[in-house]
Amino acid sequence: RDRGLLRRRELWAGAYVYSDRPDDQLRDILGRFAPVLRPWTRCSACNGTLRAATKDEVADRLEGGTRGTYDVFAQCGSCDRVFWRGAHHDRLEGIVTRALEEFGDAGTAGLTARTTAGS
Numbered sequence: 623r624d625r626g627l628l629r630r631r632e633l634w635a636g637a638y639v640y641s642d643r644p645d646d647q648l649r650d651i652l653g654r655f656a657p658v659l660r661p662w663t664r665c666s667a668c669n670g671t672l673r674a675a676t677k678d679e680v681a682d683r684l685e686g687g688t689r690g691t692y693d694v695f696a697q698c699g700s701c702d703r704v705f706w707r708g709a710h711h712d713r714l715e716g717i718v719t720r721a722l723e724e725f726g727d728a729g730t731a732g733l734t735a736r737t738t739a740g741s
Contacts, residue, residue, distance in 0.1 A: 648717070652725045659725065661718045662696075670700025680704045 637654060639647045651657075663672055675697040681689060683704050692706040 645717070648721060649724070652721060656725070659718075659722060661722075665698035665701060665703055665705075667703050668698060668701045670698040672696040672705060673699055675704065 637651075639650055641647050641650060652659075664670070665672060673696060675695045677684075677689070677693055677695060680695050680697055683702075688706065688708075692708075694707060696705045697703070698705075
């Protein structure tokens, strides 16, 4: 929704998203660009690739409550951000499920790590 960003010369492709509602924004982007959907495989901060991580590998990056509550983690290979199935996981999973139902699940074969950001 940033018109200034769209005007930058460095940006070679882009589109203005008209709606203020996230569900409508997602539908707009998926309908216009039809990207391959590979949920839970990319970092929401830098778009790096996520890899499975053990609790021991990421323990020093977790708050006490998170360390005690969750056991399944993923870590970004680029920025080292840690992800887990946090309190908002069910809501995000619902959004992804609806998107896959509406726009297809091309590209999701072989998906192994299904995590959401929890920071």
